[in-house]
Amino acid sequence: MKQKFKIIAFDADDTLWVNEPFYRETEEKFFNLLQDFGNKETLNNELFKTEMQNLTLYGYGAKGLTLSMTETALRVSNNQVKPATIQSIIDLGKALIQKPLVLLDGVEEVLKTLYQKEALLIVVTKGDLLDQERKLTNSGLKQYFHHVEILSNKKEENYLQLLKKLNVQPEDFLMIGNSRKSDIIPVVNIGAYAIFVPYHTSWQHEEADKVESPNCLEATSLTEVLNILNTR
Amino acid sequence: MKQKFKIIAFDADDTLWVNEPFYRETEEKFFNLLQDFGNKETLNNELFKTEMQNLTLYGYGAKGLTLSMTETALRVSNNQVKPATIQSIIDLGKALIQKPLVLLDGVEEVLKTLYQKEALLIVVTKGDLLDQERKLTNSGLKQYFHHVEILSNKKEENYLQLLKKLNVQPEDFLMIGNSRKSDIIPVVNIGAYAIFVPYHTSWQHEEADKVESPNCLEATSLTEVLNILNTR
Numbered sequence: 001m002k003q004k005f006k007i008i009a010f011d012a013d014d015t016l017w018v019n020e021p022f023y024r025e026t027e028e029k030f031f032n033l034l035q036d037f038g039n040k041e042t043l044n045n046e047l048f049k050t051e052m053q054n055l056t057l058y059g060y061g062a063k064g065l066t067l068s069m070t071e072t073a074l075r076v077s078n079n080q081v082k083p084a085t086i087q088s089i090i091d092l093g094k095a096l097i098q099k100p101l102v103l104l105d106g107v108e109e110v111l112k113t114l115y116q117k118e119a120l121l122i123v124v125t126k127g128d129l130l131d132q133e134r135k136l137t138n139s140g141l142k143q144y145f146h147h148v149e150i151l152s153n154k155k156e157e158n159y160l161q162l163l164k165k166l167n168v169q170p171e172d173f174l175m176i177g178n179s180r181k182s183d184i185i186p187v188v189n190i191g192a193y194a195i196f197v198p199y200h201t202s203w204q205h206e207e208a209d210k211v212e213s214p215n216c217l218e219a220t221s222l223t224e225v226l227n228i229l230n231t232r
Numbered sequence: 233m234k235q236k237f238k239i240i241a242f243d244a245d246d247t248l249w250v251n252e253p254f255y256r257e258t259e260e261k262f263f264n265l266l267q268d269f270g271n272k273e274t275l276n277n278e279l280f281k282t283e284m285q286n287l288t289l290y291g292y293g294a295k296g297l298t299l300s301m302t303e304t305a306l307r308v309s310n311n312q313v314k315p316a317t318i319q320s321i322i323d324l325g326k327a328l329i330q331k332p333l334v335l336l337d338g339v340e341e342v343l344k345t346l347y348q349k350e351a352l353l354i355v356v357t358k359g360d361l362l363d364q365e366r367k368l369t370n371s372g373l374k375q376y377f378h379h380v381e382i383l384s385n386k387k388e389e390n391y392l393q394l395l396k397k398l399n400v401q402p403e404d405f406l407m408i409g410n411s412r413k414s415d416i417i418p419v420v421n422i423g424a425y426a427i428f429v430p431y432h433t434s435w436q437h438e439e440a441d442k443v444e445s446p447n448c449l450e451a452t453s454l455t456e457v458l459n460i461l462n463t464r
Binding site: 057058059063064066067070071074077079080081082083084086087090093094097098128129130133146147150151152161164165 | 289290291295296298299302303306309311312313314315316318319322325326329330360361362365378379382383384393396397
């Protein structure tokens, strides 16, 4: 793989810090709140259905999840859910937004090393701008990044728009992330480069098959990125 | 006022298109839904209180308003609100997100004229990225703008970060918008330029007094911006 890039972009959630396990924990608590109205599997299916129906309206992030959980509770209970339970759902969403920041292994070492090279480091994430800025501030990693870019989605058109905005050519752009669907496939498809760093937990909406391309490598851990880029 | 800028930034809601009246209409419907639990004035005060309490968690936009309306309904009714009413509140929020795009007077003329000059035009807004991208697409104005920048807030630090990201000096940056608090005062305070174009309806959270500075002018309409910049 090519080793020099003008911009190295990192996905945030589950690439730099823990996210998906907090979402899973929130959903488990939601299923417990609603156990009178369905078992875990049914509730999980109903919640996912609601989230997919609302995705074009709400986009990604904790506020959309909170609204979708509320709507699911009303539907599966046939409006029999107690108002106090709705407040508990809102509180689950607020607790999710305020989860502590937990860095993933090797993040600081990798950023510190790459920061000393010539590439500009940025964060490229979908989700809620306010949430991501808060996480970045709490992470203590802000110093390494030139800035944060929030995309409403991570499809080819979004990356093309991003490269135009950054005034950078695809061959000078490397994306590092934990979602093949969002961080790897669309990036490779526009002629840029990508390194996949898997995380043990992922949302079913993000799952995709391995991609074969000379522009893409799969690492087993974030620190392996340093070997790939030959910067150790 | 200086007449040449490298970047001319437009606020979006109530500068380019109608927004606040749709929020007011949504709130009126919310007050009607809850009329058994308080008069309009009380409900308005309670909603604003909830929104201010949630602002650091939720930020700006329709999803945060929907969650704050839900929480207010639970509180003012002492959990006596019907679950079906909660669904109606969620539906109000979805309808708000899907309001038709209504351009303000003179917008197209102003953008078309300024687009032919040397400055780069961008949209700088707070609120929800997905909502603002949807509005820009529906507006038919996308062709005039280089890109959209979403800020989690419009304070001095946010503008400083933006100028760094855009690699532009304050004296080369002009902001045009309808909120003195968000679009004018912080911009002038960092040494950049601003033109205030008032709109007849504004959220109480956005109100601020007139600012006196050689870097700032107040227009009576958007088309007056062309006179100010001497581009007619």
